[in-house]
Amino acid sequence: MSKKAKTFAALLETNKKAISKFYYKYIFLIIIFGTILLGIIFYKLGAHIVLFGDTTTALGEYVRTVATVLGGALVLLGLWINNRRVAEQTRQNNINERGQINTRFKDAATLLGSDSVSSILSGIYALHQIALETSIGDKGQRGYVNIIQDILCAYVRENTDTIQNEENGKAWRINKKPTIVIQTIVKVLFKNDKQVYSNLMTDLSDCVLEGINLDESYIANVDFSRTKFIKSSFKNATFVSCYLEDAFIDEVDFSGSSFDKTVFDLSHIKNTSFSKGRISHSDFWNVVFHHVSFKDTLLDNIDFKDADMEDAVNFENTKLGGYSLDEIKAQSGTITKS
Helix, strand or coil, X not given: CCHHHHHHHHHHHHCHHXXXXXXXXXXXXXXXXXXXXXHHHHHHCCHHHHHHCCCCCHHHHHHHHHHHHHHHHHHHHHHHHHHHHHHHXXXXXXXXXXXXXXXXXXXXXXXXXXXXXXXXXXXXXXXXXXXXXXXXXXXCCCHHHHHHHHHHHHHHHHCEEEEECCCCCCEEEEECCCHHHHHHHHHHHHCCCCCCCCCCCEECCCCEEECCECCCCEEECEECCCCEEEEEECCCCEEECCECCCCEEEEEECCCCEEECCECCCCEEEEEECCCCEEEEEECCCCEEEEEECCCCEEEEEECCCCEEEEEEECCCCCCCCCCHHHHHHHHHHHCCC
16 A cells, blocks of 8 residues: 555544544435536436437436436435434443443342342342343343353352361351342242253352252252252252262152253262152262152163162162162163163
8 A cells, every 4th residue: 555545544544533424414415416416417418318319308307317316315315324323222222221231230249248138139139130131132241141140159159158066077068148048049040931041050069958949940050069958849840961979968859850961979868759750861879878769750771880778769660670779789770771
């Protein structure tokens, strides 16, 4: 590019805003006078005779043609400008909406730090509402869903305390927040109709879910490793691709629930029911069972390798019914294979 061309380009760039403003302000006049000027020039060149012949009506026909072209051009220009205005208004509305969402998000997140249970619950529901709204918004807003999910999960994890008995060295985990707070978080995560979080990986490892009710919930892609499930209900729930490795499960009702591609390895499960449900492509390696029922449950590709089942495990009316415990430990994957 020559020096002169570069200078001209720089001049255009510097005055781009002024040129654009002038263009949109006077574009109609430019088109009108430009069309008239071209019409006169072509008239001088005899365009009316070329188009309509050397007749007395040629000039009138030519003028009408020029007027029609001018009118059509102005209509098209008007539509184009109107579309630009609508697009700009939409852009401004989106900017304003994002600003409002940012403000709402900050206010809701702040509520989670409150000492008041009612304020915390308000913050949870406010964040969830933002997630619902932005899940169907433009791509720039959908990131809120992931952020909100991370915040809610981190809140549960960070409010789990470990207490250690100095005399015997034993340790156990408890929730620092009331059960209703934990219940509300897991409810919005796993019992929302739109399942806005189901495609995301959820980290609820090392948590305590005590006194929780998640009946008929949809739980997918969740890491519950080392989490304690105590006196809770998950009846008719659906678990997909979940990890419950090294979990502690006591007095939990999973009856009627389905588990697909779920791992329970190294867990302790007692006083718990999986009856009348469906479990497929899942592993229970080295699990310790105590008073657990799988009665009337459809078992498909399940592996109980090296599980401890010495204490009241019920496989009545399942594919494993009638087999010895040793056979189940060694061959359950083959026996339950479809």
